[in-house]
Amino acid sequence: MEAVVLHGGQGTRLRPLTHTGPKQLLKVAGKPVSHWVIDHLRNNGIRDVVVILGDNTPMRVVEYYGDGSKFDVRIRYVYQGRARGLADAVYRVRDVVGDRFLVYLGDNLVLHDLRPLMEFRGSASVMLAKVPNPNRFGVAVIREGRIVRLVEKPKEPISDLALVGVYAFDREIFDVIENLKPSWRGELEITDAIQGLVDRGRTVEYSIIDGWWKDTGTPEDILEANMTLLDRYVQRELQGEVEGRVEGRVTLLPGSKVVNSVVRGPAFVGRNTVIRDSFVGPYTSLGDNCEVLGAEVQNSVILDNVKLHQVSIADSLVGQNSVISREDRVQRAHRIVVGENSWLSL
CATH class of the missing domain: 3.90.550.10 (Spore Coat Polysaccharide Biosynthesis Protein SpsA; Chain A)
Known part of the structure; x- marks a missing residue:
């Protein structure tokens, strides 16, 4: 059939x-x-x-x-x-x-x-x-x-x-x-x-x-x-480098790095993604070739080739090839939906 x-x-x-x-x-x-x-x-x-x-x-x-x-x-x-x-x-x-x-x-x-x-x-x-x-x-x-x-x-x-x-x-x-x-x-x-x-x-x-x-x-x-x-399918599978803390069921694909950061499962991290000085999860999926620096990301879907710098986002959906950075000095959690190839300063 x-x-x-x-x-x-x-x-x-x-x-x-x-x-x-x-x-x-x-x-x-x-x-x-x-x-x-x-x-x-x-x-x-x-x-x-x-x-x-x-x-x-x-x-x-x-x-x-x-x-x-x-x-x-x-x-x-x-x-x-x-x-x-x-x-x-x-x-x-x-x-x-x-x-x-x-x-x-x-x-x-x-x-x-x-x-x-x-x-x-x-x-x-x-x-x-x-x-x-x-x-x-x-x-x-x-x-x-x-x-x-x-x-x-x-x-x-x-x-x-x-x-x-x-x-x-x-x-x-x-x-x-x-x-x-x-x-x-x-x-x-x-x-x-x-x-x-x-x-x-x-x-x-x-x-x-x-x-x-x-x-x-x-x-x-x-x-x-x-x-x-x-919740149903992700397993604890750490194929990347971990120089931080990974809690619970987290899939980390090859080439990815967790440095001085916490990744809390359930979560998925794609290939060649770098997480540094950040907090990620739970219920977060990061695509391939992402860069998360000094950021907090919770309950979000981040597609491929995204850069998150010094921002806090939750309940968000970010399209591929986007850059999101912080402009003001007040750290607050943002809820956003961003299309591909975007550049956003919060």
Whole structure:
């Protein structure tokens, strides 16, 4: 069975970070969100992956994943270009997938067993989860054990059962999508496509999942995902140089240095990153080639090639190739979201 990973979308709620790259490549706990997705697929036995590229720097995606061999999967690419909805993205793989396939949103983290979804017998299968804010999601209405209606981001909630970002389909979905009309948002909605299967009398199976999953659509979502993944997966693995104190579960990759500093886990430190005269953690991920000098960083995601000098930040998300330094003499904790290639004096 193939899996289709969607790598499009504008990521407007994550701007300015997504002005310069796709949201699915934002790192949490040391890896891009879609890297976690591909790991999850492989761990469930799926090694044939089709990545759908959007128009937001698609070559970055290709450069990162290549043919998939370094991730122990096979990756092929299909170009969607300008976002026209999830159903449009799915339709574009009609010539490269088999009779049954999965669709996985590349900015969603669903750490649940996928085998029940993969073993579906109807025309489609979906995962559902109860949410407090259904207007952010596609939702499903269930009556007498069957899905009877689906609506994308309803203005007035009709159900609290959100569609989690993993689906399974047979090839009839392509015939349904051919006859879809754009929604009020001007897009071909996946909820309308699944509704088309329901209207044809087809069986759309579902499972309601408990526990954590995350649509990483906002800075707050990225920080929560980072916290959860660090809690679940980070190990104490010190491959760099330590001339300070490292407390708890901290991953320190080769080439990195901790000098006269405290790093408190759970935390992740990328390759060739220097931490000097600083306090880092807990729940903090630092990318590769970062420089943290005389700084405090807590509960934050710092991407690659960032310099933090004499600043205190918390609950923050900093894009790659940025420099943040302190200008005033008063030490205070700042909460910031900074895009790539920024220079900021606090």
